[in-house]
Amino acid sequence: xxxxxxxxxxxxxxxxxxxxxxxxxxxxxxxxxxxxxxxxxxxxxxxxxxxxxxxxxxxxxxxxxxxxxxxxxxxxxxxxxxxxxxxxxxxxxxxxxxxxxxxxxxxxxxxxxxxxxxxxxxxxxxxxxxxxxxxxxxxxxxxxxxxxxxxxxxxxxxxxxxxxxxxxxxxxxxxxxxxxxxxxxxxxxxxxxxxxxxxxxxxxxxxxxxxxxxxxxxxxxxxxxxxxxxxxxxxxxxxxxxxxxxxxxxxxxxxxxxxxxxxxxxxxxxxxxxx
Ligand code: NDP
Numbered sequence: 001x002x003x004x005x006x007x008x009x010x011x012x013x014x015x016x017x018x019x020x021x022x023x024x025x026x027x028x029x030x031x032x033x034x035x036x037x038x039x040x041x042x043x044x045x046x047x048x049x050x051x052x053x054x055x056x057x058x059x060x061x062x063x064x065x066x067x068x069x070x071x072x073x074x075x076x077x078x079x080x081x082x083x084x085x086x087x088x089x090x091x092x093x094x095x096x097x098x099x100x101x102x103x104x105x106x107x108x109x110x111x112x113x114x115x116x117x118x119x120x121x122x123x124x125x126x127x128x129x130x131x132x133x134x135x136x137x138x139x140x141x142x143x144x145x146x147x148x149x150x151x152x153x154x155x156x157x158x159x160x161x162x163x164x165x166x167x168x169x170x171x172x173x174x175x176x177x178x179x180x181x182x183x184x185x186x187x188x189x190x191x192x193x194x195x196x197x198x199x200x201x202x203x204x205x206x207x208x209x210x211x212x213x214x215x216x217x218x219x220x221x222x223x224x225x226x227x228x229x230x231x232x233x234x235x236x237x238x239x240x241x242x243x244x245x246x247x248x249x250x251x252x253x254x255x256x257x258x259x260x261x262x263x264x265x266x267x268x269x270x271x272x273x274x275x
Contacts, residue, residue, distance in 0.1 A: 003015045003016055006228060014071060014185075015043040017230075018042075018045050019043065020231060021232060036239055037060075043072075057098035076108055083120070090132070103135060104136070104137055104158070106159075109274050110140060114275055160183070160184055160185070162185070164187065165189050165197050166261040167195045168265060170184075174227075189222055190215055190231055192268050206257070206258070216248075218258070223245065
């Protein structure tokens with residue numbers, strides 16, 4: 001199965017479906033990412049915060065999969081913002097991953113009270129210029145943060161990774177991203193293990209109509225909206241289910257019914273206050 005790619009504003013591309021490893025136990029990460037690679041995922045989303053970059057790195061190294069067939073994302077944690085700390089943190093992430101470059105490096109949160117994300121972004125531009133981060137992007141950025149990057153730096157982020165699922169569809173921020181040439185990537189795409197998205201009314205009915213499970217319907221909803229999506233599972237059968245989403249298509253009416261589940265309520269942290 002070839003996963004479609006979406007084009008970044010920098011000329012590079014990202015596989016639209018990846019595998020997330022938030023809250024994957026570092027001791028289990030090598031096995032779980034190995035399972036994911038065997039299932040067929042080629043795009044892995046980790047972060048310094050998750051404490052499992054080494055496990056991701058070991059799984060990559062042992063897989064025998066050529067580096068250019070993989071797409072690896074990691075993220076800079078808030079306490080490492082600022083030029084010098086960012087350089088040290090990036091070197092540490094590369095070392096833990098056992099890589100000489102990542103495909104995508106993200107500022108994990110704007111952390112507005114620190115007021116360091118503009119300086120941090122200029123340091124990200126150095127990594128992009130040096131080729132150690134092929135593409136650079138942000139996560140959890142609000143329009144006002146993106147406006148500051150546009151006003152004060154030379155690079156528009158390739159992507160903005162944000163909480164996004166049927167209970168929190170983020171239409172306003174998606175529209176902002178699209179208008180500025182920024183892809184949107186959905187974190188917590190199945191509900192972040194908090195919101196009972198998969199158990200909600202219309203999903204079971206829509207899933208039954210297509211002979212698939214509710215998680216497959218939700219992943220399909222992200223894909224058909226042009227979002228990059230990175231579901232997490234510790235379970236190989238569910239990983240495989242979540243990857244088996246290219247054999248059916250939701251109708252416009254089904255897409256609209258899922259859009260209608262929006263409550264406007266987050267399941268995770270708020271970028272206004274997380275620092
Ligand atoms: P998800 O929305 O991917 O949900 C994961 C939960 O859904 C787990 O409890 C998992 O359980 C369960 N699940 C997975 N597949 C199925 C299925 N087919 N049927 C039923 N249940 C299923 O949550 P995450 O918060 O992990 O988000 C995905 C990724 O996004 C993260 O791993 C991380 O990479 C990224 N992320 C980024 C953030 C950021 O600030 N930038 C914040 C949070 C996440 P089980 O494992 O038992 O299958």
